[in-house]
Amino acid sequence: MADAQQSSAAGTLATYEEARDWINGRVPFGIRPGLERMIKLMEAFGRPERRLKFIHVAGTNGKGSVCAYLTSVLIRCGYGVGTFTSPYITKFTNRFQYNGTDIPEETLLRLTNELKPHVEAIAETELGPPTMFEVSTALAILYFATVEYPDYVVWETGLGGRLDVTNIVTPVVSVITNIGHDHMDILGDTIEAVAREKAGIIKPGVPVVTAVGQPEAADVVAQAAQEKKSSLYRYGEKFGITPLTAREGEQTFRFDGLFRTIEPLTITLSGAHQRMNAAVAVMTLEVLRQYYALILDDEDLREGLRTAKWPGRLETISRSPRLLIDGAHNPEGAETLAAALRETYRYDKLHLMAGMLANKNHRDALRHILPLVDTLVVTEPDFRRAMPAEELAEIAVALREELGCSFELIVEPNWKQALRRLLSLTGGGDLAVVTGTLYLIADVRSHVLYNTDSEKGW
Template sequence: MTNMNIEQRLAEPLHSYREAVEWITGLIPFGVRPGLERVEQLMERLDNPHRRLKFIHVAGTNGKGSTCAYLTSVLLKGGYDVGTYTSPYITKFTNRFQYNGEDIEEETLLKLANELKPHVEAIAESELGSPTMFEVSTALAILFYAKVTYPDYVVWETGLGGRLDVTNIVHPVVSVITNIGHDHMDRLGDTIAAVAGEKAGIIKAGIPVVSAVTQPEAVEVIKRTAAEKHSTLYLLGEQYRETALSLREDEQNFRFTGLFRTIEPLTITLNGEHQRTNAAVAVMTLEVLRQYNALVLEDDALSDGLREAAWPGRLEMVSRTPRILLDGAHNPEGAETLAAALGNTYKYERLHLMMGMLENKNHHDVLKHILPIVDTLIVTEPDFRMKKDASALAEIVQQMRQQQPHELSFELIVEPNWQAALQKLQQLTGETDLGVVTGTLYLIADVRSRILYNSDSEKGW
């Protein structure tokens, strides 16, 4: 191809939503490249639109998405216009970019992609190299909020880590760190303290921080960073807490006790005690905004917003006959949380669980929470290039079972095809049983789409 042809191709606009998504996701081979230089350059070229927005920046290993869902739901009930940027998505690429609970329109995404494309290609020609898929998505979100929708607040979820995450280009009104766990340790460091150091990278000078971090070594890092930055820290168990009042499937009531006041009862319909923690983090964040930013929010809006918050693919019952529950528990903390919820929230005679994982996960520590509670385990493969082979996952299961033959007496089924595996799960799950699909969100997205007959599913990052 001649230089002239290459230049013509680079300069060509994208003609459809599908082309725009293909162009953005086509940047995946550039991988996750930590650092803010490329996105800073991109923002500079666009006249720094992010500086005109109020961000609530949310980081953490688990619970980010649910906390973002609570914040969005309550602020909407309070009459605010809200942008919500999250990842990965469960159904469609546009899920990432929401305004007042609605996805970005396909035509708007196409228009913004065309605005970004020449800048992305110019940077790709420089020594910085091509911006990544996540960098371009993040820049597109900023343009959507700063130039198209103008929300009062943007609920802004980190992608990976914090310090070097692309989303860290913003200067928020409050920073939130939900928790620290054993995930992405290949990229973020091999100790909880190292991971905490990366997440603490979103703490900005003088900007308040809300967290639910529990491990002493992680707490120490967060406290030290907040002190160095002269940021007031609100930590679960110290400056605020939640107390369960009542619990049943699809309804949890709790009391929130904070520095400024106590609120009770508050109700959430998301399941699992971790969701009370996520809700408490959201409430404390909003209380901080009341104090620092004069946020006006009626108690009715707080209460209704929490109750109505929904988050797909996390302890979500997608079928009643048979009962099939989806939960994207893809790391040890997520699996522990799922096991706890299956023990204290759901009633069933037999538990049948289907699982598919990615290659780069801590499979052993995920399985140790799951194997003791299942009657049947179906291992399968997500439809994704980084999948863990079902046979390799089954091998780990067998090794663990040999070490504890008396405690682990479930039936193991290996079915690489996820559609066939789902059929088996549905057939096995009797009237009084519970079927669960867990593991990577790539699998959850496909299964959810299949069960809910949603043909619009694109799934992925």
């Protein structure tokens, strides 16, 4: 990466790899909430984001799945759809998609070269150097506003909402999936504080769809919507679901909305939480139908939901032995994974491999999972800020005693060796699960499915 940065410092980037490395080389500038640098970047290009219709999606968990449902249905309905999400699972270009296809490498290179002099000029001002996520977000806007011209852009927040750089846009609808215990070192140390940050994406008069559950968080979102005079559609009040069938790889439900009831709807993503995520997407589409005359045929809705995929979330990537991956990197995600393992999956023994970053609430996350496992393999993701396997093992040992559960503990810092151990333990009737940070999930997925390394990153 250093060589690429040196070769490009004076001028034009020559290859996709140089462009990617130049953007990722901005990671050391950190996460600096605020919109000043982003506004400067967009002003240099005539505020291109104002020409696009965004569906802005925030929340602690479920953002990616909701984005996947929305993208799949809108494409099925015949609309051009841009999608911007993070982190990526396999390749940097995954983050910028048009109609489900990654940005071409040559387009990314060209747009990065257009951005580069403006990024470097801002870096010389009192605002300081734009971050990796700011440059990536600017790149997404340029791609959609000057190359592809989609009808809708499904636009996922990076972190929080109010000061997240994606909040430079004024959307046609805002979505807040849920509120949980994640990034509390940045967003605030209470659920109400986190909710206030997420609710910062609510814009005056723009309708809001949410599945926020906790009363204290729901009150914060409702107050923000009221202050902005935005119509609020909350799961459990204005819309909901009735489960019909559920099995591994497929579940059906009835959608009960303010405007109409639709049944049956089928999704292939597993877990009860995915029914709620799908309902949030359907309500968002219903709002677009009511407010903006979106043409939404029921058959397109059904087929779009059924074919939606979101890699790395309760995804089966091997059948023999059976291997499930799930990026449950916070307590709410772990609770959701545990519920799915109890309710959806059948197995004789459960063998689980976990690797985490150092800045997460691992004790509360593991508390949900450990009572279910027969074997726990702790490892380390190949990524900066990885939590040492021994430290994660210490938490697991303390919880094993506290919870009174019984499992074999294996400590293997090398994730590839840990994966071999995991799979060697998994008999014909057993289930192997890899969970934790999405950076570990990305590597395991690429290794098992493609026998390659992932480009993984935020």
